[in-house]
Amino acid sequence: MRHIISVRDLERREIDGLLDRAGEIEARRFDPDLLAGRILGLFFFEPSTRTRMSFESAMARLGGVSLSMGSVEASSVAKGETLADTIRVVSGYVDAIVLRHPREGAARLASEFASVPVINAGDGAGQHPSQTLLDLYTIRQSMPLDGLRVGLLGDLRYGRTTHSLAIALSLYKAEIAAIAPKGLELPSGIIHELAGRGTVVSEYTAVEEVIDDLDVLYVTRIQRERFPDVASYLDVASSYRITPDLVRCAQPHMIVLHPLPRMDEIDPGVDALPNAKYFEQAHHGVSVRMAMLSEVMG
Amino acid sequence: MTRRGPQGLLISPIRHGTVIDHITAGQALNVLRILGITGTTAEEVSVATNVASGRVGRKDIVKIENRELRKEEVDRIALLAPSATINIIREFEVIEKKGVEHPRELLGVVRCPNPGCITNTAEPARSRFIVVSNGLRCHYCDWLISKEIAEHIL
Ligand SMILES: Nc1ncnc2c1ncn2[C@@H]1O[C@H](COP(=O)(O)OP(=O)(O)O)[C@@H](O)[C@H]1O
Numbered sequence A: 001m002r003h004i005i006s007v008r009d010l011e012r013r014e015i016d017g018l019l020d021r022a023g024e025i026e027a028r029r030f031d032p033d034l035l036a037g038r039i040l041g042l043f044f045f046e047p048s049t050r051t052r053m054s055f056e057s058a059m060a061r062l063g064g065v066s067l068s069m070g071s072v073e074a075s076s077v078a079k080g081e082t083l084a085d086t087i088r089v090v091s092g093y094v095d096a097i098v099l100r101h102p103r104e105g106a107a108r109l110a111s112e113f114a115s116v117p118v119i120n121a122g123d124g125a126g127q128h129p130s131q132t133l134l135d136l137y138t139i140r141q142s143m144p145l146d147g148l149r150v151g152l153l154g155d156l157r158y159g160r161t162t163h164s165l166a167i168a169l170s171l172y173k174a175e176i177a178a179i180a181p182k183g184l185e186l187p188s189g190i191i192h193e194l195a196g197r198g199t200v201v202s203e204y205t206a207v208e209e210v211i212d213d214l215d216v217l218y219v220t221r222i223q224r225e226r227f228p229d230v231a232s233y234l235d236v237a238s239s240y241r242i243t244p245d246l247v248r249c250a251q252p253h254m255i256v257l258h259p260l261p262r263m264d265e266i267d268p269g270v271d272a273l274p275n276a277k278y279f280e281q282a283h284h285g286v287s288v289r290m291a292m293l294s295e296v297m298g
Numbered sequence B: 001m002t003r004r005g006p007q008g009l010l011i012s013p014i015r016h017g018t019v020i021d022h023i024t025a026g027q028a029l030n031v032l033r034i035l036g037i038t039g040t041t042a043e044e045v046s047v048a049t050n051v052a053s054g055r056v057g058r059k060d061i062v063k064i065e066n067r068e069l070r071k072e073e074v075d076r077i078a079l080l081a082p083s084a085t086i087n088i089i090r091e092f093e094v095i096e097k098k099g100v101e102h103p104r105e106l107l108g109v110v111r112c113p114n115p116g117c118i119t120n121t122a123e124p125a126r127s128r129f130i131v132v133s134n135g136l137r138c139h140y141c142d143w144l145i146s147k148e149i150a151e152h153i154l
């Protein structure tokens, strides 16, 4: 049975296959009844409007139906049922499970108890493979994925979106520029893992040092909670703000991505520049999730 | 043929069992923990620590009477004491001598240090770690244990 749990499980040809399929879907070359008569179960133990809606939309576009668990308070989870038991039971109701859960590793556990495919839609601070796939898809819309120089900017210590993206990019011989404030650097375990996968990471504290050398700049949020006081947060946040002037220093083909929602990391003046791809990135979410659903159920 | 008595023995010879030699100095007690041998289990165990040894400078030695360690048990030791040698003793003689190899994964041996990990809940998930080049990676949450592995033994 095919589950999609972590980018670490995916080989390059599998990712390429999913991205190719998403491309076909976006070009409207797909069977709109591919999943007719199928039921997708959405189990969101944590709120997430966008991810849930994009999976629902993806299922509907493939002719299938979605069922949602509803709120945690109203479910048997509130009575203390384990996730393992819930998954065993609902495996009989649906043809695939999309799971969002506050605990890291929940999706892996669910896949061990499910009798239908499980797609991880985010487990705590852990993996969120559909986000990584759509990041890769968006990059590939602008340039081939091989040998890119990709800048990851922001909270690289806790921001696991950047970790998953870097792991996936290592399959494409990327070079990574890790740009982070002091204390929020990419963890050494990830750097070591990337090295083991043949990917060199160079570290920077200021984006100006490296922006003219990048093909992709992936911007993420720096959360206020990580700082002892508002002043030190504002200090860091302002120096990590992407402005139109900064983007003009980059190579013309460099694209700017962001998993959204953004706060102040990207000046709205950047939105109008051809380099800004973050809204397109969000729009690709449905096609990429359609590719994932057809992969596990098609 | 005369039986050569074990030389330089600090502790009394055993008739049957296992001698774990060349343990990284200071790791003997952790080796016992990772093998699940505690004061409450039945084995007769002797331990020598910080013994001078040409090969590894100082080493620890553990002797376990009446128990021949299985391969998968022995391999757990590799994480703490990669240069350990395992000697199986029968009738006071070393009948088998082997090194330790890194296991591919550890089941039920270490607790995941990530408080958010699904294995640290009431879920029926047994701890499972994949051995990677720089440590152990949780099969569930991808957490990496890169140092002080012994501190996480269940
Ligand atoms: N009957 C025994 N009882 C306890 N320890 C033993 C016994 N026989 C050998 N040993 C110990 O097992 C280890 C391996 O023994 P041996 O193969 O003779 O030596 P070495 O590996 O040093 O060449 C040594 O630490 C030795 O002291």
Ligand SMILES: [Mg+2]
Binding pocket: none
């Ligand atoms: Mg010796």
Ligand SMILES: [Zn+2]
Binding pocket: A105, B112, B113, B114, B117, B118, B119, B138, B139, B140, B141, B142, B143
């Ligand atoms: Zn874990």
